[in-house]
Amino acid sequence: MSVLEKKEEIRLLSGNEAIARGAFEAGVKVASAYPGTPSTEILENFVRYEGVYAEWAPNEKVAVEVAIGASMGGVRALATMKHVGVNVAADPIFTVSYTGVRGGLVFVTADDPELHSSQNEQDSRHYAVAAKIPMLEPSDSFEAKEFTRLAFELSEKYDTPVFLRSTTRISHAKGVVRLDAPVAPAFPPGFHPDPAKWVMLPVNGKRRHIVVEERTKALREFAESWDGNRIEWGDRSLGIITAGVSYQYVKEAFPDASVLKIGLAWPLPVRLFREFAAGVTRIVVVEELDPHLETHVKSLGIRAQGKEFIPIVGELDPRIVRQAITGEAIPVRVPEPVPSRPPNLCPGCPHRGLFFALKKLKVTVTGDIGCYTLATLPPLGAMDTCICMGASIGNAHGMEKALGPDGAGKVVAVIGDSTFLHSGVTGLMNVVYNRGASTVILLDNDTTAMTGAQENPATGKTLHGEPTRRTDLPALCRALGVEHVYTVNPHDMKQTEAVLRREVARPEPSVIITKAPCALLPEHRRKKRPVYEVIADLCTGCKACSQLGCPAIEWVPFTPEEAVAAGKKATQKGMARISPLLCDGCNQCPPLCKFQAILEKKS
Amino acid sequence: MSVPKGDVFLAGVGGQGTLLASEVLCDAFLLSGFDVKKSEVHGMAQRGGSVTTHLRFGPKVFSPLIEPGKADLLIAFEKIEALRFAHYLRPGGAMVVNAQEIFPPSVATGHERYPQDAVERLRAVTDRLHMVDALAAAMSMREVRAVNIVLMGAASHFLPLPEAAYEEAMKARLPEKIVDVNVRAFRAGRALLQQT
Numbered sequence: 001m002s003v004l005e006k007k008e009e010i011r012l013l014s015g016n017e018a019i020a021r022g023a024f025e026a027g028v029k030v031a032s033a034y035p036g037t038p039s040t041e042i043l044e045n046f047v048r049y050e051g052v053y054a055e056w057a058p059n060e061k062v063a064v065e066v067a068i069g070a071s072m073g074g075v076r077a078l079a080t081m082k083h084v085g086v087n088v089a090a091d092p093i094f095t096v097s098y099t100g101v102r103g104g105l106v107f108v109t110a111d112d113p114e115l116h117s118s119q120n121e122q123d124s125r126h127y128a129v130a131a132k133i134p135m136l137e138p139s140d141s142f143e144a145k146e147f148t149r150l151a152f153e154l155s156e157k158y159d160t161p162v163f164l165r166s167t168t169r170i171s172h173a174k175g176v177v178r179l180d181a182p183v184a185p186a187f188p189p190g191f192h193p194d195p196a197k198w199v200m201l202p203v204n205g206k207r208r209h210i211v212v213e214e215r216t217k218a219l220r221e222f223a224e225s226w227d228g229n230r231i232e233w234g235d236r237s238l239g240i241i242t243a244g245v246s247y248q249y250v251k252e253a254f255p256d257a258s259v260l261k262i263g264l265a266w267p268l269p270v271r272l273f274r275e276f277a278a279g280v281t282r283i284v285v286v287e288e289l290d291p292h293l294e295t296h297v298k299s300l301g302i303r304a305q306g307k308e309f310i311p312i313v314g315e316l317d318p319r320i321v322r323q324a325i326t327g328e329a330i331p332v333r334v335p336e337p338v339p340s341r342p343p344n345l346c347p348g349c350p351h352r353g354l355f356f357a358l359k360k361l362k363v364t365v366t367g368d369i370g371c372y373t374l375a376t377l378p379p380l381g382a383m384d385t386c387i388c389m390g391a392s393i394g395n396a397h398g399m400e401k402a403l404g405p406d407g408a409g410k411v412v413a414v415i416g417d418s419t420f421l422h423s424g425v426t427g428l429m430n431v432v433y434n435r436g437a438s439t440v441i442l443l444d445n446d447t448t449a450m451t452g453a454q455e456n457p458a459t460g461k462t463l464h465g466e467p468t469r470r471t472d473l474p475a476l477c478r479a480l481g482v483e484h485v486y487t488v489n490p491h492d493m494k495q496t497e498a499v500l501r502r503e504v505a506r507p508e509p510s511v512i513i514t515k516a517p518c519a520l521l522p523e524h525r526r527k528k529r530p531v532y533e534v535i536a537d538l539c540t541g542c543k544a545c546s547q548l549g550c551p552a553i554e555w556v557p558f559t560p561e562e563a564v565a566a567g568k569k570a571t572q573k574g575m576a577r578i579s580p581l582l583c584d585g586c587n588q589c590p591p592l593c594k595f596q597a598i599l600e601k602k603s
Numbered sequence: 604m605s606v607p608k609g610d611v612f613l614a615g616v617g618g619q620g621t622l623l624a625s626e627v628l629c630d631a632f633l634l635s636g637f638d639v640k641k642s643e644v645h646g647m648a649q650r651g652g653s654v655t656t657h658l659r660f661g662p663k664v665f666s667p668l669i670e671p672g673k674a675d676l677l678i679a680f681e682k683i684e685a686l687r688f689a690h691y692l693r694p695g696g697a698m699v700v701n702a703q704e705i706f707p708p709s710v711a712t713g714h715e716r717y718p719q720d721a722v723e724r725l726r727a728v729t730d731r732l733h734m735v736d737a738l739a740a741a742m743s744m745r746e747v748r749a750v751n752i753v754l755m756g757a758a759s760h761f762l763p764l765p766e767a768a769y770e771e772a773m774k775a776r777l778p779e780k781i782v783d784v785n786v787r788a789f790r791a792g793r794a795l796l797q798q799t
Contacts, residue, residue: 343652
């Protein structure tokens with residue numbers, strides 16, 4: 001028996017694993033989400049528990065609507081998303097705030113300060129205020145699990161959906177969690193018709209708005225007395241108000257200071273802030289991103305400092321907090337200047353073939369959210385815009401309308417399979433309806449790759465791993481009214497380029513589906529694949545293959561002496577080499593070599 | 604006796620298995636009675652880019668992030684990555700660096716050279732620099748993917764845990780069929796460096 005089994009009540013869990021565990025312990029029966037860093041692993045972990053139902057929805061709005069339906073049906077329900085997913089789901093969220101719930105209903109938003117894997121740095125706490133929904137904010141994995149359980153209790157007690165807000169350093173940090181047994185549901189499932197509660201006609205909505213305002217007052221009283229909002233008295237000369245992961249940085253940087261830790265980001269207490277303010281000399285509010293707590297504190301007439309010196313951009317750490325408050329810069333070694341290493345498309349990525357071909361067309365490429373957004377980086381440099389999930393198609397259409405006849409054949413949209421199903425379908429519908437002529441390239445790699453290979457409606461598998469009907473992408477495009485739908489193999493760049501040229505010139509909407517599996521999919525990795533090598537004697541150092549930007553193709557620089565010693569002209573600056581450890585055998589580079597120097601390696 | 608505490612910074616390239624290595628390390632600390640926290644990023648950053656893990660252990664850990672200049676041990680899976688995050692090491696801290704070179708895009712496309720003086724520059728950061736060829740050790744076991752665990756084995760000399768804790772952590776964490784190869788990789792890595 002291992003020690004882990006002996007200490008079975010203690011686990012080291014990430015915040016996301018802890019939220020999944022908390023949902024399981026709370027008796028959640030239905031969970032729905034669209035994958036999005038840093039929230040993805042919540043559902044991936046939740047689905048492993050016995051007796052639960054979890055699904056990938058096509059987008060966050062659907063996920064929230066599914067969770068609402070489950071709550072109406074009398075079970076506890078969860079929807080999880082990244083911060084920008086809340087924007088997509090905002091419509092149902094604002095109104096379910098009015099209806100309230102039956103089974104406990106919790107929405108997790110995982111924010112991404114520092115934009116580790118996001119397109120903006122929005123602070124989701126504003127949503128709690130705007131939608132009048134209480135929001136719990138854990139400061140580590142331990143609280144992530146405890147607060148998740150509490151969120152469901154509050155939801156049922158106060159008849160409200162509840163937000164649980166995480167950030168990257170909560171979701172993707174591991175800490176110790178104490179496991180508890182799951183609770184039994186307080187009532188059996190069943191929908192109880194109640195139009196005044198569930199049918200938001202204006203007349204009902206108006207009455208429910210009054211209920212919402214009363215509910216916020218009751219929750220504010222809860223906020224005054226709940227021990228998740230607590231004062232930790234210490235040295236009274238410095239009082240710090242903080243929440244979330246910033247609490248940990250504060251405890252690290254100022255172990256002796258007095259701290260008011262806020263666990264309920266909305267609604268905020270009033271008396272507790274006043275009590276704290278009366279007990280300390282100097283008050284500083286330490287929070288990442290926007291001055292949410294600070295604005296509230298200042299609105300109470302309390303003299304506090306915060307964003308004057310606590311950064312509003314990026315994430316914090318103990319050093320930043322200490323330096324901001326004391327004004328003293330602790331000397332550290334200057335980072336060594338080294339070549340940067342941005343993320344890159346993987347060796348064998350099918351997107352690389354498409355973008356290599358696309359670059360040759362010299363067209364404007366409106367882009368979207370996925371691994372392929374990386375194609376904007378050199379040497380491919382073949383993407384010009386990226387706004388949000390699904391934006392590429394609307395952007396291309398709008399640009400086409402702006403440019404008029406001069407823009408014909410000069411703009412294409414690229415969008416991944418999962419992103420297209422998330423929110424690109426309506427964009428394509430719009431192109432057809434409004435007599436556009438955009439060329440849309442649909443990158444179908446049979447997975448949701450960027451977030452770690454999740455299933456989607458076009459992959460034929462559910463989150464539970466069961467086979468299911470696939471959305472037929474070509475048929476869907478045709479049903480929307482696109483007459484010209486073609487599928488190409490993006491590893492075959494010659495064919496891809498030819499089809500691209502033909503379709504871009506066409507004065508009608510067309511869709512080109514580039515179909516090849518993601519190189520990271522286990523099915524692909526298990527396949528026996530060739531490994532290519534550069535025949536040193538044949539390589540002239542022309543760098544044609546380097547233009548792919550494949551991580552497996554390395555440039556070996558020569559000095560003139562080394563060149564001569566290698567039997568090359570003294571003017572040859574170097575040669576290409578293929579790393580056998582990295583080569584995926586995609587066969588994109590061999591046809592690019594005019595000297596036939598790239599051949600399959602004999603093992 | 605006071606429980607020791609420490610900060611371990613892991614740096615590598617997406618795809619090198621830093622995540623799994625740090626999982627094993629965390630479990631080993633937890634099994635040995637430490638509080639432990641670790642933080643890393645997933646998603647876009649993992650696609651061949653620089654990846655880091657902050658791992659902190661002690662009687663009670665607050666921040667999941669290590670401050671620059673405070674890491675006791677830097678485990679780097681690649682030389683450029685060791686240099687990139689060398690400023691996280693505290694004065695007198697130890698560094699265990701895999702000798703492997705993975706070219707970043709600017710080097711792979713010939714726009715920049717791979718820093719030839721990487722090891723000298725690392726030595727200027729700390730005299731407790733330990734270079735190991737984890738790739739060669741893993742290849743000699745015919746298991747390229749074990750580079751991460753080989754490196755953990757080498758780094759284990761600088762951590763206050765018995766060897767058994769790591770092996771137990773691997774047994775608890777890894778699928779059964781790969782436990783044996785990883786235990787061997789760990790031992791091979793540990794044998795690469797002498798007790799210091």
